[in-house]
Amino acid sequence: MALSGLDIYKKLPKTNCGDCGVPTCLAFAMKLAQGQAELDTCPHVSEEAKSELMESSAPPIRSASIGLGEHAVKIGEETVMYRHEKRFENQTALALLLSDDMDDDEINKKLENITKIEFERIGLMLSADLVAIRATSDAAKFSALVEKVSKATEKGIILVSEDPAIMQAGLKVVADKKPLIYAATIDNWEKMAELAKANNCPLAIKGANLDEAADVSAKLTDAGYKELVIDSGARDIKGILADQVNSRRLALKKTFRPLGYPTIVFANEVSDDVAMQNMVASTLIAKYAGIVVLSELDAATLYPLMVERMNIFTDPQRPMTVEEGIYEVNNPTAESPVLVTTNFSLTYFILSSEVEGSRVPTWICIHDSEGLSVLTAWAAGKFVPENIAPFLKKSGIADKVNHKKLVIPGYVAQISGELEDEMGDWSVVVGPREAGDVPQFLKTWSPAGEKEESKV
Amino acid sequence: MPVETVKETYTGKVREVVLGSGEGEVKVGGQTTMPFYTFEGDMPNKPKIAMEVYDETEEWSDWAKEPFADVIDDPPSWAKKCQDTYKTDMVTLQLRSTDPNGSNTSADDAAETTKKVLDAIDIPLIVMGSGNIEKDQEVLKKVAEVAHGKNIAIGPAQEDNYKAIAAAAMAYNHKVIAQSPVDINIAKQLNILITQLGVSADNIIMDPTTGALGYGLEYTYTIMERLRLAALQQNDDMTNMPIICDLGLETWKTKEAKVGVDEEPTWGDPKTRAITWEAVTANSLMMAGADILVMRHPEAIKLVRNIIDSLS
Numbered sequence: 001m002a003l004s005g006l007d008i009y010k011k012l013p014k015t016n017c018g019d020c021g022v023p024t025c026l027a028f029a030m031k032l033a034q035g036q037a038e039l040d041t042c043p044h045v046s047e048e049a050k051s052e053l054m055e056s057s058a059p060p061i062r063s064a065s066i067g068l069g070e071h072a073v074k075i076g077e078e079t080v081m082y083r084h085e086k087r088f089e090n091q092t093a094l095a096l097l098l099s100d101d102m103d104d105d106e107i108n109k110k111l112e113n114i115t116k117i118e119f120e121r122i123g124l125m126l127s128a129d130l131v132a133i134r135a136t137s138d139a140a141k142f143s144a145l146v147e148k149v150s151k152a153t154e155k156g157i158i159l160v161s162e163d164p165a166i167m168q169a170g171l172k173v174v175a176d177k178k179p180l181i182y183a184a185t186i187d188n189w190e191k192m193a194e195l196a197k198a199n200n201c202p203l204a205i206k207g208a209n210l211d212e213a214a215d216v217s218a219k220l221t222d223a224g225y226k227e228l229v230i231d232s233g234a235r236d237i238k239g240i241l242a243d244q245v246n247s248r249r250l251a252l253k254k255t256f257r258p259l260g261y262p263t264i265v266f267a268n269e270v271s272d273d274v275a276m277q278n279m280v281a282s283t284l285i286a287k288y289a290g291i292v293v294l295s296e297l298d299a300a301t302l303y304p305l306m307v308e309r310m311n312i313f314t315d316p317q318r319p320m321t322v323e324e325g326i327y328e329v330n331n332p333t334a335e336s337p338v339l340v341t342t343n344f345s346l347t348y349f350i351l352s353s354e355v356e357g358s359r360v361p362t363w364i365c366i367h368d369s370e371g372l373s374v375l376t377a378w379a380a381g382k383f384v385p386e387n388i389a390p391f392l393k394k395s396g397i398a399d400k401v402n403h404k405k406l407v408i409p410g411y412v413a414q415i416s417g418e419l420e421d422e423m424g425d426w427s428v429v430v431g432p433r434e435a436g437d438v439p440q441f442l443k444t445w446s447p448a449g450e451k452e453e454s455k456v
Numbered sequence: 457m458p459v460e461t462v463k464e465t466y467t468g469k470v471r472e473v474v475l476g477s478g479e480g481e482v483k484v485g486g487q488t489t490m491p492f493y494t495f496e497g498d499m500p501n502k503p504k505i506a507m508e509v510y511d512e513t514e515e516w517s518d519w520a521k522e523p524f525a526d527v528i529d530d531p532p533s534w535a536k537k538c539q540d541t542y543k544t545d546m547v548t549l550q551l552r553s554t555d556p557n558g559s560n561t562s563a564d565d566a567a568e569t570t571k572k573v574l575d576a577i578d579i580p581l582i583v584m585g586s587g588n589i590e591k592d593q594e595v596l597k598k599v600a601e602v603a604h605g606k607n608i609a610i611g612p613a614q615e616d617n618y619k620a621i622a623a624a625a626m627a628y629n630h631k632v633i634a635q636s637p638v639d640i641n642i643a644k645q646l647n648i649l650i651t652q653l654g655v656s657a658d659n660i661i662m663d664p665t666t667g668a669l670g671y672g673l674e675y676t677y678t679i680m681e682r683l684r685l686a687a688l689q690q691n692d693d694m695t696n697m698p699i700i701c702d703l704g705l706e707t708w709k710t711k712e713a714k715v716g717v718d719e720e721p722t723w724g725d726p727k728t729r730a731i732t733w734e735a736v737t738a739n740s741l742m743m744a745g746a747d748i749l750v751m752r753h754p755e756a757i758k759l760v761r762n763i764i765d766s767l768s
């Protein structure tokens with residue numbers, strides 16, 4: 001179990017030399033205890049103390065990074081079984097599998113998919129993260145494909161071969177891009193470990209089952225390897241789920257080091273059916289996979305997976321927000337209605353979806369209410385006339401329309417008078433409370449109309 | 457060396473609830489572990505699919521209507537098709553047309569439709585009102601009456617109308633669906649209130665209010681996990697009812713399930729996208745503890761069925 005800062009301090013040199021970047025050994029010990037520092041940062045700690053402390057200073061599930069720069073993908077470092085206990089930290093990375101026995105057309109098409117398929121959602125770009133490249137025959141063919149992929153995309157790479165010689169050939173091409181080496185097995189782990197060390201790359205372990213994976217992992221852990229990724233060998237979803245749950249639980253509850261690493265799952269080996277692979281991925285995004293490998297990427301099926309991942313990995317304590325500003329729905333004109341609401345992403349999504357469904361061209365002004373929903377934001381003073389009015393004036397909405405009518409959510413009907421005072425010559429109309437009633441409201445809206453009675 | 461796994465010991469159990477009558481009885485719930493954790497507990501009943509039948513299909517996309525083109529204007533034939541062709545476990549009759557802000561059809565019409573649907577199928581029936589507080593009381597009372605002896609489930613019973621709806625369910629021996637607004641405390645409170653009326657806790661199904669994928673899924677997901685953990689780990693007998701997710705309706709009204717290629721050219725084939733949107737929503741909610749999945753499209757259902765079978 002984790003040591004306290006004081007326990008750690010006792011084992012440090014106590015010279016306060018500051019080489020670790022923190023002024024005192026005690027301060028450094030505190031950081032270690034909170035998981036904010038790595039023991040290696042202190043160059044003076046004795047080997048003996050090191051091995052004693054290593055156990056307690058490392059997070060229960062370590063992280064692994066694949067790839068470089070802005071395309072680097074970090075997985076692992078999870079701290080809870082259920083997202084409400086804190087949050088899930090690093091989202092499941094999705095990988096597309098290429099194989100060196102595929103023909104050029106297939107490879108080109110897949111490479112195009114991995115680079116082209118992306119989606120924008122609340123200002124974030126969503127896309128697949130990694131390319132897994134599988135060797136089937138000889139080193140030359142493999143390294144040629146690795147070279148091709150590495151030129152075509154900046155995304156992180158997983159090199160898939162159990163033959164150390166072939167792996168070495170692949171690494172020769174892309175070692176500097178920090179690919180994941182897949183995989184060390186009970187038979188080849190020493191050679192694969194050497195390659196991982198020489199090239200400073202993360203290393204995946206593949207066991208025949210969870211026991212064997214843990215055995216290999218224990219050997220590598222003892223040898224000082226930190227960036228490991230685990231494949232328990234299960235190829236049926238029932239077995240995979242059990243391994244995922246058991247590994248995470250052992251790592252978190254028992255600090256069982258050999259399984260304290262992120263995981264990788266080959267959904268393409270669970271089923272040949274692409275739609276089924278997608279369901280497997282969906283299950284494992286919710287249930288703890290670090291990486292899921294798929295055999296195909298199709299926009300229509302990838303988008304739902306990406307959104308599931310976004311939902312599950314949202315910090316429950318910090319709701320997603322959309323950027324403040326004016327959003328155009330259904331190509332609005334100068335005569336179109338103007339709605340204002342908060343920047344809680346759910347509020348925005350539900351409202352914009354209803355407005356789109358209504359086909360009524362509309363301006364939606366999104367005010368930064370720190371991610372709170374309408375009523376909560378109003379109660380917290382984040383969606384009140386004193387800050388809505390300045391936002392609207394600054395937003396430039398007045399230049400986009402030829403009327404001066406503003407629709408506010410029904411839940412804050414009480415601010416309409418005061419908002420009208422703040423807005424000068426604008427009139428404020430109270431809209432419906434529920435987004436579901438907005439389409440009907442919009443269909444009867446007119447810029448010239450009298451100040452309408454809201455039905456809610 | 458074998459890894460010694462840590463088994464979670466759950467003290468509680470999800471209530472087993474029986475729907476339907478005679479040969480057509482179906483059980484839900486009854487598990488002693490988190491969804492599909494069969495390595496440490498029992499899951500006697502797999503999650504069930506309750507396919508939707510509508511009394512009105514305004515503004516449905518072509519790909520939503522397609523499988524039902526031959527039955528779309530006739531709820532009894534539609535229900536029969538769900539039973540015979542798509543082998544659904546149950547049917548959910550969605551009485552959308554009763555909404556006073558919509559077509560506002562009468563409670564008598566709703567009862568008539570319910571009766572005909574019941575006559576067309578042998579499997580259990582769930583009847584959902586429009587969600588309108590006042591109207592649902594009137595509609596579901598009549599529905600409960602005509603369905604006497606069929607052991608159906610009626611809902612949603614909400615904080616503001618649970619008395620009338622639970623009373624109707626009790627009077628005619630049905631199950632009541634208690635709907636809470638994505639709030640664990642209200643979910644529990646509503647169960648307590650309904651049992652205080654005299655309804656047995658074994659006759660309640662919880663509806664936590666479903667957020668579709670991209671539209672609040674994570675809130676529903678986490679409330680469900682917390683409800684289930686309270687039931688299993690703390691043996692809380694007021695949160696241990698089976699959970700229903702009314703997800704067909706929520707999924708298919710999202711933009712992602714509706715827009716065509718012309719509007720969103722980079723989102724892929726709209727039919728596949730919509731079906732996957734529903735399947736992924738259902739699958740996620742199932743992993744959080746759903747016992748009954750109210751679903752629409754046969755192809756989405758097929759995917760969910762496959763994964764249920766592989767997981768169990």
Ligand code: SF4
Pocket residue numbers: 012013014015016017018019020021022023024025026028041042043044045
């Ligand atoms: S580098 Fe080591 S010895 Fe120096 S202050 Fe930091 S912890 Fe103490």
